Structure formats: structure tokens, C-alpha cells
Amino acid sequence: MESFAVLPSVRVELGPDRGYEVVFRPLEAVPRLMRAAGLRPGRCLLVTDETVEALYRPVLEKALQADGWHPLVIVLPPGETTKSPDHLRRIYDAALTFGIDRKTPVLALGGGVVGDLAGFAAATLLRGLPLVQLPTTLIAQVDSALGGKTGINHPLGKNLIGAFHQPALVCADLRTLTTLPERAWTSGLAEVVKHALIADADFVTFLEAHMDALLQRRADVVAEAVRRAAAIKAAIVSEDEKERGRRALLNFGHTFGHAIELVAGYGHFTHGEAVALGMRAALYLSHRLHPDLPFARAEALVRRLPVPAGLNTCRVDDLIDAMQRDKKVEAGTLRLVLLRRLGEAYVTPAATLEQIREAWEHVRTTAP
Ligand SMILES: NC(=O)c1ccc[n+]([C@@H]2O[C@H](COP(=O)([O-])OP(=O)(O)OC[C@H]3O[C@@H](n4cnc5c(N)ncnc54)[C@H](O)[C@@H]3O)[C@@H](O)[C@H]2O)c1
Incomplete structure (x- = not known):
């Protein structure tokens, strides 16, 4: 796949002082974008799964450290069963042992599973930490990372426990789509x-x-389709945040x-x-x-x-x-x-x- 051109960002507008950007930039740009979103370097939690970790942790971690961030990396098994109370507890334990305050951001690097689970951890730890969504699947880039629905599954059904918690920033690196299974x-x-x-x-x-x-x-068609699909989701969420x-x-x-x-x-x-x-x-x-x-x-x-x-x-x-x-x-x-x-x-x-x-x-x- 040839390289992606720089795409204009999309905005989710939730009210006079509430809104956030969905940007399409390489993971290396995340620290700069976090500063632009008002997040100041310090400790952060980086939640990902094993598959995504192997592919994209090095580049992101290096960029974060170079900008003064100290990430605690939490790596979970891939798959839907990870959206569970047990794995949520793992995030809580790691975060609270690490030492966090209400300004410590949670970065969700992965597909919808990581985004929903890490998002719910961010919604509930200390009654709400800033959330940065770094979606790496197509579903996550056009849908799950935008809009603030977070949550986990219960044996009685999917997504039955959750919260609305809007991210401070969504950064989709289109290059990550090249490694997705068919x-x-x-x-x-x-x-x-x-x-x-x-x-x-x-x-x-x-x-x-x-x-x-x-x-x-x-690449060029993927970029256009992702941006347009994300813009549709952003417009719908902007109009009706809480469904x-x-x-x-x-x-x-x-x-x-x-x-x-x-x-x-x-x-x-x-x-x-x-x-x-x-x-x-x-x-x-x-x-x-x-x-x-x-x-x-x-x-x-x-x-x-x-x-x-x-x-x-x-x-x-x-x-x-x-x-x-x-x-x-x-x-x-x-x-x-x-x-x-x-x-x-x-x-x-x-x-x-x-x-x-x-x-x-x-x-x-x-x-x-
Ligand atoms: N919150 C919402 O609004 C919303 C909307 C739609 C779906 N969802 C949720 O999203 C989940 C599904 O999302 P998903 O399809 O992204 O699933 P997923 O997170 O399980 O990712 C699918 C698989 O792809 C792997 N993967 C991720 N990025 C990769 C990459 N760049 N290269 C190679 N492999 C990669 C993951 O490790 C995983 O095995 C469901 O739990 C669903 O309920 C939430």
C-alpha cells in the first residue's frame, strides 16, 4: 500500500466548550497532539493488546518518552473475552499501584475491544481520567473510538456495563490498517x-x-473512505451524544x-x-x-x-x-x-x- 496523504481532521462538537478532534496522523505525532489537546507530559497509562503491542508499541512508546511522558504499559490478550470485569480489574490494579492523579491520561492503542475497555477504565478511575483513543482497526477508526461509548461485557450480554466518556483526542494512524487480517x-x-x-x-x-x-x-481510497465514514459518525454523535x-x-x-x-x-x-x-x-x-x-x-x-x-x-x-x-x-x-x-x-x-x-x-x- 502506498503512503497516505495528510488528511483534514474531523471534529466532534458536543457543546460550547466540549468537543474534540479526530485526526489522521502517524502515531509519532501523538505527543504533540496530546499537548495541543491540553495534556501535559507526566505519567500516562498505555493500554493495548498483545497483537497490537508487537506491531505498534515501540514507535508510540519511543515518541511518548522523547516528549517527557512516563507510560505504564498494560498489555492484555486480544479478543472479545478481554472486555471483562477481570481485565478491567487488571487495569485498575496496575493504575492504582503505579500512582495516578486525575490528570493522568489513559491511551487506548488497539481495536474496539481495547478502546471500550480502556475507555471504561478511564471513565471510572478517580471518577474520570482523560482518554486518548488510538484506534488501529477499521471499525475503531470509523466507529468505536468516536462517540464516547465505553464498556465491558457481562455473561448475560455484550456491552451491558458501561459509561459515556468522551475522549480528549482521537488519533487514527491509517498505516495501522495495512496489517489488519482480511x-x-x-x-x-x-x-x-x-x-x-x-x-x-x-x-x-x-x-x-x-x-x-x-x-x-x-491507500488514497482508504484514506478518503475512512475520513468520510468517521465524519458521518462524528456528525451523528455531535447531534445526539447520549443516543x-x-x-x-x-x-x-x-x-x-x-x-x-x-x-x-x-x-x-x-x-x-x-x-x-x-x-x-x-x-x-x-x-x-x-x-x-x-x-x-x-x-x-x-x-x-x-x-x-x-x-x-x-x-x-x-x-x-x-x-x-x-x-x-x-x-x-x-x-x-x-x-x-x-x-x-x-x-x-x-x-x-x-x-x-x-x-x-x-x-x-x-x-x-
Ligand atoms: N464503543 C462503540 O461505540 C463501539 C462501536 C462499534 C463496536 N464496538 C466494539 O468494538 C469491538 C470490535 O472492535 P474490533 O473489530 O476493532 O475488535 P478488536 O479490538 O478485537 O480487534 C480485532 C483484532 O484485530 C487485532 N488488531 C487490532 N489492530 C490491528 C492491526 N492494526 N493490525 C493487526 N491486527 C490488529 C486485535 O488484536 C484483534 O485480535 C466489539 O467489542 C464491539 O462491541 C464499540
């Missing part, structure tokens, strides 16, 4: 496509024109996707692959309610994402049951995010069970 890459692309479908019809056209280049991770309205639109395809992950067994599909399949069901329903929606076109875009087979072995009844148990079901009504037109999503209880069944049949019986 399925993590396409999983992230599913979220990029989702952002376009719910909020930006021009971006849908861009993705249609450049999907091959994106699948090959061509009282518009932010829920980011769940497009997710009620279906969560059901797929559950019924197929966690691990068969990645989260993004399940969301890609889920978006196809949501597009089908959207088209049933809004016949002018260019369904074939939108579905063709989603189907360019490689997704493994296996949904055909899931029973529709099980998928519908799982949807009804999703935490987003309010008072027994399935409220779904659907599209009115390309780039315009809304939440509605209008889809009937029969239509939902039809949507599942459509996705189950066509190749991914």
Missing part, C-alpha cells in the same frame, strides 16, 4: 457501507465506484446482525459480516415499505463484501426469536432502523412479522 478489514468495511447508507447518498456512489480499490486497501434519537440510526442492520451472531454461534460470522447480512434484510424491508428505494443497487453494494456461507442453515424462527430478545426491543415492539431513501434512515415499528420473515427468507436463500 476478515477484520471486510468487517470494518461493512460499517463504512452502513454509515454511507444511513446518512450520505454521495458516499454510497463513492463506495460503488471504489469498492475494488477498498477491498485491495488502496436519545438520531444516534440509534447507527444500528442499521444490527438487530438482524446480532440475531445472526447468536443463532449461527458466536465466531462463525464476524460482527461486520453479520451486519452485512443484516443490512441486506433491512434493505429488503425498507424496499417493501418504500418501493422507490433502489434496493437492487444498494444490495449489490453490500454483496460486494465477502461474507462466508452458513446463514442458510439458521432457522428463520430462531432468527426471529433472537431478534425479539435483542436489548433494543422496547415493550415487545420490534423497532427497526430502515431506509426511507439512500442516505436517509429512520426508526420504525411498522414492519410486520410476516414482512420480517420474508426478509430473512430472502437473505437466507440467496448467496452472501
Whole structure:
């Protein structure tokens, strides 16, 4: 992949004196950006996972030390099971033994797992430490590192314990995307496509024109797509920080996707692959309610994402049951995010069970 050009940053604006920059710069620039965000060198906590540590700890640690920072590095095992009370406790123990005060920043270097967990530690240690998100996966760069949702899982469900805690700074080094495994890459692309479908019809056209280049991770196209997708997330969070309205639109395809992950067994599909399949069901329903929606076109875009087979072995009844148990079901009504037109999503209880069944049949019986 050729080198990335310098990209303009994106701002999350949360009120007159509250907001932060999402910048696309190499990790070497982090100390300078931290100063610009008002953080003064001293102790800091650097949380990462083993995979990311091996790739990116040296460059970041060296830059931090050269600028007068004294990082305590906490390295956790990679994977979703790390978002647990046990690993949270490990961060608490290390941080409190190290000696921190309310100005000690927590740097989260990694994907959404590290970002959510370290973010929650930052939200709760001493009632809130400054948080610096350094996302290294596509999902994290366009979604999880922006917006302040932090948390851990509970045996009864994902993300059930958490807090809103906005970062002081988000710095995404696009070069880190070159080392992502293939399925993590396409999983992230599913979220990029989702952002376009719910909020930006021009971006849908861009993705249609450049999907091959994106699948090959061509640097200039990746940079443009990441910046545009991050800008969509930033705009939605700026409008609705605590998910009282518009932010829920980011769940497009997710009620279906969560059901797929559950019924197929966690691990068969990645989260993004399940969301890609889920978006196809949501597009089908959207088209049933809004016949002018260019369904074939939108579905063709989603189907360019490689997704493994296996949904055909899931029973529709099980998928519908799982949807009804999703935490987003309010008072027994399935409220779904659907599209009115390309780039315009809304939440509605209008889809009937029969239509939902039809949507599942459509996705189950066509190749991914
Ligand atoms: N807070 C939010 O708003 C929000 C939004 C979306 C998703 N999430 C959460 O994000 C998590 C999923 O995020 P994810 O997909 O980034 O998962 P992840 O953090 O588990 O990362 C995926 C894998 O890639 C590895 N990795 C990370 N960066 C790498 C790199 N540059 N090169 C090579 N390998 C790398 C990691 O070690 C891990 O094994 C879930 O827990 C989900 O709940 C949170």
C-alpha cells in the first residue's frame, strides 16, 4: 500500500466548550497532539493488546518518552473475552499501584475491544481520567473510538456495563490498517457501507465506484473512505451524544446482525459480516415499505463484501426469536432502523412479522 496523504481532521462538537478532534496522523505525532489537546507530559497509562503491542508499541512508546511522558504499559490478550470485569480489574490494579492523579491520561492503542475497555477504565478511575483513543482497526477508526461509548461485557450480554466518556483526542494512524487480517478489514468495511447508507447518498456512489480499490486497501481510497465514514459518525454523535434519537440510526442492520451472531454461534460470522447480512434484510424491508428505494443497487453494494456461507442453515424462527430478545426491543415492539431513501434512515415499528420473515427468507436463500 502506498503512503497516505495528510488528511483534514474531523471534529466532534458536543457543546460550547466540549468537543474534540479526530485526526489522521502517524502515531509519532501523538505527543504533540496530546499537548495541543491540553495534556501535559507526566505519567500516562498505555493500554493495548498483545497483537497490537508487537506491531505498534515501540514507535508510540519511543515518541511518548522523547516528549517527557512516563507510560505504564498494560498489555492484555486480544479478543472479545478481554472486555471483562477481570481485565478491567487488571487495569485498575496496575493504575492504582503505579500512582495516578486525575490528570493522568489513559491511551487506548488497539481495536474496539481495547478502546471500550480502556475507555471504561478511564471513565471510572478517580471518577474520570482523560482518554486518548488510538484506534488501529477499521471499525475503531470509523466507529468505536468516536462517540464516547465505553464498556465491558457481562455473561448475560455484550456491552451491558458501561459509561459515556468522551475522549480528549482521537488519533487514527491509517498505516495501522495495512496489517489488519482480511476478515477484520471486510468487517470494518461493512460499517463504512452502513454509515454511507444511513446518512450520505454521495458516499454510497463513492463506495460503488471504489469498492475494488477498498477491498485491495488502496491507500488514497482508504484514506478518503475512512475520513468520510468517521465524519458521518462524528456528525451523528455531535447531534445526539447520549443516543436519545438520531444516534440509534447507527444500528442499521444490527438487530438482524446480532440475531445472526447468536443463532449461527458466536465466531462463525464476524460482527461486520453479520451486519452485512443484516443490512441486506433491512434493505429488503425498507424496499417493501418504500418501493422507490433502489434496493437492487444498494444490495449489490453490500454483496460486494465477502461474507462466508452458513446463514442458510439458521432457522428463520430462531432468527426471529433472537431478534425479539435483542436489548433494543422496547415493550415487545420490534423497532427497526430502515431506509426511507439512500442516505436517509429512520426508526420504525411498522414492519410486520410476516414482512420480517420474508426478509430473512430472502437473505437466507440467496448467496452472501
Ligand atoms: N464503543 C462503540 O461505540 C463501539 C462501536 C462499534 C463496536 N464496538 C466494539 O468494538 C469491538 C470490535 O472492535 P474490533 O473489530 O476493532 O475488535 P478488536 O479490538 O478485537 O480487534 C480485532 C483484532 O484485530 C487485532 N488488531 C487490532 N489492530 C490491528 C492491526 N492494526 N493490525 C493487526 N491486527 C490488529 C486485535 O488484536 C484483534 O485480535 C466489539 O467489542 C464491539 O462491541 C464499540
